[in-house]
Amino acid sequence: MASSAALTRLSEWPRLKLANLPTPIRPLARLAEALGSPALDLLVKLDSETGFGLGGNKVRKLEFELAPDRLEGITCLITAGGPQSNHCRVTAAAAARLGLRCALIVNGPEPEAPTGNALLHRLFGAVIVTVPERQDRSTQLQSTAVDIELEGGHPLVIPIGASTGLGSLGYAAASIELFKQLTNQKPPPERTVVFVASSSCGTLAGLLLGISLLKLNHVLLVGVSADMSAAEIEERSKQIACEGADLLGWDGPLLTDSIKAIDDQVGDGYGLSTTASDEALRMFALHEGLVLDPTYTAKAAAGLISWVRTGMVSDLDRVVFLHTGGHPGLFT
């Protein structure tokens, strides 16, 4: 299938309308100046403002996962994540809006006084099933689904992070939205470099699929890991992008050389701030009035800042920071 036909298929794909789209894009001129690169063409795309359930990147993925045809006969949404999962938050909000039950499989002990996303999971009415460790979540997800069926319910299981081929279509569409917004501006002499926080990889995969459909080989997608190794992020993103391409019936080449994962901002691990991520969080707030989250976007911003400071991007590039949300994580 030609990429133009796949693009049409993507635009016509059934979805549940949840997000406020297109999300805004704007320059980060004061930040560029504070970084000592006043001529750098630095922009932010605010997917933090997708809106629904306090927004972020999960909203776009769930629009596809929760397409009306997939919800026929469904009584309960089930997914899994960490105690501060943004994905669990938006899934629970969607269940509340759709009048469905929601079960969340969450690792770690039940908090005494839930804060941030943990508080929102409960406010949206989700039933929380706790498991001791992260690696216990997938098995529990399946067994909770079986329990719900035995009780006569009909669950829809949404894999962790909605990072499936289907969920990635949300970010293929976002990629197209982004480059449409950028065509209104002067093209960069060299590259457009997009920085995005990565973990379960559906966001990076979707962006890769989108730029491949558009045949944009002047783009570099930098996935800044929140936890996994760079090699794992790259491999998983390519795999999910292939699954998304299969759904569209597109067998054209994925621009796999256009993604680069980096894991040098993980520090001591998932959710643990570093000196660089703290600095990034403060700089975005102080110079741009933008709120980052400590787990994902502050680390992605730290990656961007380090590339600016070390000359890995220059005034010849256009640099886009994709803000994927996660604000409630700041209040924990």
Ligand SMILES: Cc1ncc(COP(=O)(O)O)c(C=O)c1O
């Ligand atoms: C705020 C935020 N940014 C980025 C990510 C990473 O997105 P993905 O899981 O699609 O790699 C997540 C996912 O958990 C997130 O919650």
